[in-house]
Amino acid sequence: MNTLQKKPMSRDAMLTLGAAVIGLVLLFVFDSTFDRFTMQIFKLCAINIILALSLNLINGFTGLFSLGHAGFMAVGAYTCALLAMTPDQKATNFVLQPIAPWLLDLHLPFLPALLVSGLIAGFIGWFLGVVALRLRDDYLAIATLGFSEIIRVVLTNTQSITNGSLGLKGIPRYTTMWWAWGSAVVITLFLVLLIKSSYGRAFKSIRDNEIAAESMGVDVFGMKVLSFTISSFLAGIAGGLLAHYLTTIDPKQFIFLKTFDILLIVVLGGVGSITGSIVAAIVVTISMEALRFLDGPLNLGFMVTNGVPGLRMVFFSALLMVVVIFRQQGLMGTSEFSWDSLSRIGLLPKRGPKSGKGGE
Amino acid sequence: MSSLLQTIEVNKQFGGLSAVTALNMDVQPGEIVGLIGPNGAGKTTSFNLITGVYKPTSGKVMFDGKDITGMKPHAITHLGVARTFQNIRLFKEMSVLENVLVAQHMRMGTNLLEATLRLPSYMKKERHVHERARALLDEVGLSAHEGNKATSLPYGKQRRLEIARALATEPKLLFLDEPAAGMNPQESVELMDFILKIRDQFKLTIVLIEHHMQVVMGVCKRMYVLDYGVTIAHGTPEEIQKNPKVIEAYLGVE
Numbered sequence: 272m273n274t275l276q277k278k279p280m281s282r283d284a285m286l287t288l289g290a291a292v293i294g295l296v297l298l299f300v301f302d303s304t305f306d307r308f309t310m311q312i313f314k315l316c317a318i319n320i321i322l323a324l325s326l327n328l329i330n331g332f333t334g335l336f337s338l339g340h341a342g343f344m345a346v347g348a349y350t351c352a353l354l355a356m357t358p359d360q361k362a363t364n365f366v367l368q369p370i371a372p373w374l375l376d377l378h379l380p381f382l383p384a385l386l387v388s389g390l391i392a393g394f395i396g397w398f399l400g401v402v403a404l405r406l407r408d409d410y411l412a413i414a415t416l417g418f419s420e421i422i423r424v425v426l427t428n429t430q431s432i433t434n435g436s437l438g439l440k441g442i443p444r445y446t447t448m449w450w451a452w453g454s455a456v457v458i459t460l461f462l463v464l465l466i467k468s469s470y471g472r473a474f475k476s477i478r479d480n481e482i483a484a485e486s487m488g489v490d491v492f493g494m495k496v497l498s499f500t501i502s503s504f505l506a507g508i509a510g511g512l513l514a515h516y517l518t519t520i521d522p523k524q525f526i527f528l529k530t531f532d533i534l535l536i537v538v539l540g541g542v543g544s545i546t547g548s549i550v551a552a553i554v555v556t557i558s559m560e561a562l563r564f565l566d567g568p569l570n571l572g573f574m575v576t577n578g579v580p581g582l583r584m585v586f587f588s589a590l591l592m593v594v595v596i597f598r599q600q601g602l603m604g605t606s607e608f609s610w611d612s613l614s615r616i617g618l619l620p621k622r623g624p625k626s627g628k629g630g631e
Numbered sequence: 632m633s634s635l636l637q638t639i640e641v642n643k644q645f646g647g648l649s650a651v652t653a654l655n656m657d658v659q660p661g662e663i664v665g666l667i668g669p670n671g672a673g674k675t676t677s678f679n680l681i682t683g684v685y686k687p688t689s690g691k692v693m694f695d696g697k698d699i700t701g702m703k704p705h706a707i708t709h710l711g712v713a714r715t716f717q718n719i720r721l722f723k724e725m726s727v728l729e730n731v732l733v734a735q736h737m738r739m740g741t742n743l744l745e746a747t748l749r750l751p752s753y754m755k756k757e758r759h760v761h762e763r764a765r766a767l768l769d770e771v772g773l774s775a776h777e778g779n780k781a782t783s784l785p786y787g788k789q790r791r792l793e794i795a796r797a798l799a800t801e802p803k804l805l806f807l808d809e810p811a812a813g814m815n816p817q818e819s820v821e822l823m824d825f826i827l828k829i830r831d832q833f834k835l836t837i838v839l840i841e842h843h844m845q846v847v848m849g850v851c852k853r854m855y856v857l858d859y860g861v862t863i864a865h866g867t868p869e870e871i872q873k874n875p876k877v878i879e880a881y882l883g884v885e
Binding site: 461464465468469470472473475476478479480482483484485486487488489490491492497543605 | 682684703704705708709713714716720721722723724725729732733734735736737738739741743746747748749753756757760796797799800
């Protein structure tokens with residue numbers, strides 16, 4: 272598999288350019304045609320893509336079983352919301368106990384606020400990584416799960432900073448379609464380049480065989496911390512986008528079940544595949560809405576059931592079980608989309624000499 | 632001449648079990664040294680102690696004049712020590728070429744920014760490591776397989792890939808853990824030639840564990856014999872073959 276690009280503008284590069292243009296046009300079309308509800312789901316797809324990709328970086332590419340994602344999202348969401356809300360908006364939220372004075376006047380535009388929320392989540396990720404990455408496998412999973420719950424409990428109890436369990440309301444709706452999808456595209460590109468680089472190879476070597484990786488000169492601990500930090504940074508960004516998408520956040524949204532929602536996407540898409548995570552994020556996000564009818568009264572032909580709230584989640588649980596039993600590698604396994612793979616399955620004409628890879 | 636590798640009274644205990652007792656090895660630059668002994672004698676443990684996988688309970692490991700006792704494996708590799716594994720440890724989801732590329736990561740001296748933005752400085756290094764990886768694969772006769780998954784190779788070729796990967800770290804000292812395991816006599820002879828060839832070509836010093844006596848006696852000028860973690864003999868192949876203690880360890884005594 273050659274990861275180096277060849278010089279002349281190849282067929283792949285042209286296809287990639289074409290796909291990018293079509294993608295951009297589609298975004299314009301969607302932006303002007305979708306009604307508000309459809310648009311919300313469409314935006315959520317992009318946020319879930321970022322979350323799934325960032326979780327896949329640690330779980331899929333570096334082979335660390337981490338379950339702390341909800342915590343990093345929460346950090347990002349609260350940071351971004353508190354920074355981007357105006358002092359007036361903040362003051363009206365804090366009814367039980369006034370907001371800490373230093374925080375009241377801290378006000379940033381959306382982009383810097385988003386970046387700061389990523390940085391803070393990344394810093395906490397770095398700290399947790401240095402402490403917890405001495406552990407492996409299920410022990411690491413338990414430690415990170417516990418850590419994410421600690422974050423939630425802290426958020427619930429720091430009344431003068433986070434408004435406790437009342438949460439934050441009236442967060443400005445900054446997450447437009449362009450913000451959501453723009454971030455998703457930039458982050459996807461970043462991760463594709465990262466995975467294809469020498470660092471990506473080092474991450475994958477740790478996943479495949481830690482002892483061998485260490486013996487081949489890869490600083491395993493340093494690389495794990497790096498991967499964990501990048502992943503937390505991205506989760507923080509996604510959290511920030513989510514806060515300004517939902518406009519209301521409270522600590523209960525970030526219980527560990529949120530991590531499992533993302534894990535579901537990663538496992539369905541393929542642990543270790545960027546393409547898989549993107550496809551699964553879109554499919555799962557849309558099905559979560561499309562399958563809402565399962566929660567209501569169902570006409571089974573011979574009988575009509577009463578509404579069972581939460582039945583659509585049973586569908587996803589069943590789907591997860593089917594995948595784990597019959598196709599453990601998920602949709603894509605560890606393979607990625609490439610124009611070559613399209614020619615292999617006959618959707619594109621075959622061609623002669625092999626050249627560089629294209630596509631997202 | 633100063634030693635390249637010296638272990639001074641190295642001990643390793645796992646709980647009450649002494650896996651290695653008073654290991655005193657001395658390896659000169661350019662030598663090929665054998666490490667033999669019955670199963671469970673502590674040969675691989677010795678390798679693990681020197682390459683940093685285990686920390687010695689006591690004693691000192693000196694490499695190239697530096698004390699490397701208790702250093703992390705990747706730091707030791709950085710100083711110029713490489714190894715292969717008895718139970719092959721390839722990066723199984725990665726291609727043959729990528730396996731060799733990973734081993735050059737530490738020597739690339741790149742940073743995250745440069746690598747993800749694909750700056751020209753990085754692309755130059757990337758081209759260089761690709762060329763070198765291909766040259767190494769050519770050396771071990773795996774060029775035709777560079778795009779295949781590492782685990783799709785037959786056993787003998789996986790062993791050769793492990794050696795290519797170890798060579799990619801630019802070692803001065805190479806540890807081979809049972810390189811001839813599972814090879815037929817013909818392949819073993821080829822392996823002996825190959826070991827001598829890479830020693831000269833890459834100016835290596837080699838320490839190898841091997842059960843295949845023909846191979847050990849053929850390439851090693853000196854050898855150490857371990858039994859229950861204790862060095863019971865040390866000398867040239869001829870001396871070792873006549874040593875009563877060695878015969879006793881291998882064949883038992885009446």
